[in-house]
Amino acid sequence: MSEAPTFEPLGDDAVLIRFGAGIDAALSARVHAAAARIAAMDIPGILDLVPGYASLGVICDGAFRADDRQAFAYERIVETLRGTIEENASAMVSKPRIVDIPVRYDGPDLDDVARRAGLTATEAAARHAAGDYTVAMLGFAPGFPYLLGLDPALHTPRRATPRTRVPPGSVAIGGAQTAVYPQTLPGGWNLIGRTPLALFDLSRTPPNLVAPGDRVRFRAIDHEEFETLCTKNSA
Template sequence: MNDPPANPAGADRRPREGAAAVEFEALADDAWLLRLGERIDDALNARVHALAARVRAPAPPWLRDLVPAYASLAVFFDPARTDAATVRDWLLQRCGESADGGDIAAEGTARVVEIPVAYGGEFGPDLDEAASQLGLTAPQLVERHSGGDYRVAMIGFAPGFPYLSGLDPALALPRLASPRTQVAAGSVAIGGAQTGIYPRPGPGGWRLLGRTPLRLFDARREAPSLLQPGDRVRLRAIGADEFHALSDPARATPA
């Protein structure tokens, strides 16, 4: 498993001048990609999730899957039930009545999930160095990082890996010059201007601040991924004893 990019390909590019609010691109015979922009931006990502909710709510029988990203939404449909042109026309109406996509406002109430995190020591080997680079003490970094208002901008890189927007810009950190060959499952890290959580063991180059005992991805669960795009995430700092008490069974607390 390779390390997740600090900025997914194309996500930090500025939108082309005069670009339409929503651009359609055929991914395959059974999928459309709806582009709302080409940058990492919380307001833009909120529009992506609002559009996903607007597409999902009517539960059209041809809809197979929705995959939100930072600035785009992939819509997969059943070609045995409908055709690409019909789906495009239907999606245009969900975007707005005009061909340029209209105005998609954020809507709905996001689920809130609490993620307990044990910071520092064996759980977060980069905490002290990261704090020093930022001109903070380790407790100050823990307080500021755990106090953030995060949103699952997208799931990517690996099954269940959440890219969390909402990191305090002052806490942004570059990736390690030499990635680790092994990162523990549940590791909570900073990569560039984002926070993420490694769902399974593997190599990685993000700065490890702590670890959660929760299992972010389990194929045996009805919903394998603990976090879903659009979820709000609250990090709660815990100690080693609580970490081990929560390790089995893994669980989270939606609010």
């Protein structure tokens, strides 16, 4: 039986719901179930929901009504949230989407990652592509997915000196986490490959390729297929 969530203020107009600590698939599933329930309730005064690995931020309109009965109050919002997520949460969760992401495993840090793991670059790439990943959260930048499910053999500490420009589509490992850079960003993660897919594209609706709770599978592709997909995407 999982523990009941706890609530803490995040300033005077936001609340953090905590389901536990650390990075764990079961915790992550509870976060997404709670987010889905709260979103479905359309509670007045709630502006936004921010899933984390083990917690859910609830951003409120601290001043949504001025009269005393309706104004935001921490205790009242907590009571509402508690009631909302304690109902049968699992009933709300739909079957996760599976998103296939083709990757050309030729990143500048692939050799470092492989060496630490005592593997060849090809073996390291195969292990990464064999994983079954879940999008725990999006954060840091629009569309940046933090993925659960990295093979422990591939855990690699962040680079001592972060790069100022990581190219878009870079597939990277930072500690126990793996992710795909949606656009050119600074970053200290180890770059092991690149996808020709756009993770975040404002001309699409929705702009994000993956959403919290989605399952992700990486598929190794060669240079030729990478170029073909790039051409197809830009067409």
